[in-house]
Amino acid sequence: MSLNILLIEDDRQLQRQLARQLAQFGHEVHAAFDGPQALSLLSSLPVDAVVLDWMMPGMDGPEVVRRMREDGMTMPVLMLTALGQTLDKVEGLEAGADDYVVKPVDPAELNARLNALLRARRTSDQGTDTIAAGDIVISPSRLTGWRDGQPLALSQTEFKLLLELARNAGTVVTRPMLIERIWGRDVVPTTNIVDAHIRQLRVKLLQHGDDPIATVRGLGYTLRA
Structure with a gap:
């Protein structure tokens, strides 16, 4: 399944690495370095899914998801987190994220989860x-x-x-x-x-x-x- 993905990650080296890995699975990857830039891109880009870093300076991942959902953006959001505490993960999910992957990221795991989110969303939309x-x-x-x-x-x-x-x-x-x-x-x-x-x-x-x-x-x- 080829997806149009927005990758939001403030670590430029990790962002380049993840973008390259996702592209190897056939996805088209757009990049943003922070929350405001991401929200601006989302207003104009056709995006199938969002990969979003939890910890970012200024506007963190959960806040980005909240604003997306408040603006009516319904595409799946998968969060990247280096945090181990359950409460931190719950905060992201309650903000509107659909799933999360703990860093360091296994690209095959990331791709599998993205495909699963899209398939689940499409099955739900069909209402069968x-x-x-x-x-x-x-x-x-x-x-x-x-x-x-x-x-x-x-x-x-x-x-x-x-x-x-x-x-x-x-x-x-x-x-x-x-x-x-x-x-x-x-x-x-x-x-x-x-x-x-x-x-x-x-x-x-x-x-x-x-x-x-x-x-x-x-x-x-x-x-x-």
């Missing part, structure tokens, strides 16, 4: 009750899934895993993303909790066809569309 990926169909409201027309007997956790994979079918969903969205942002698992549940989910999906889940080494999983 079902999500389809190949022969798999999921109804979030009914907490039910089918494969090849056959109902799947899934646990609550397995359903949530399949739902996240289906929403992002064809792209990688990383392990940290799955942990945050299914077990919570502050969970630090001491075991391979994601891999174990993926194995259980695969067993149930294999009852109705070939394995639709591909493992992407070092990153996570993708559901074949």
Whole structure:
């Protein structure tokens, strides 16, 4: 998925590095060094998503997001933070950000999260009750899934895993993303909790066809569309 991204980062060296990395994924990247410059660009640029540094002099990241939302800007915002405290992350999310990545930034993780945000937003905008990926169909409201027309007997956790994979079918969903969205942002698992549940989910999906889940080494999983 090729995106038009506004990158707001006051560290010029990091900004150049991130812009180069995002461009390697096929995205067009525009840059701003502070909040006022970013808001000015957003008033005239067609932007699919915003990558925004939390800590900036003057107007910080959460304030930029608040002003964006007050001005009716609805595009997804992903915040970059070097802070570890939960309250700091919560402040950004409550201001209107959609997600965050902790520095140092893994470019593959950043790209995966941006794609996931856009896919989730587009699914929400469609207002449909079902999500389809190949022969798999999921109804979030009914907490039910089918494969090849056959109902799947899934646990609550397995359903949530399949739902996240289906929403992002064809792209990688990383392990940290799955942990945050299914077990919570502050969970630090001491075991391979994601891999174990993926194995259980695969067993149930294999009852109705070939394995639709591909493992992407070092990153996570993708559901074949």
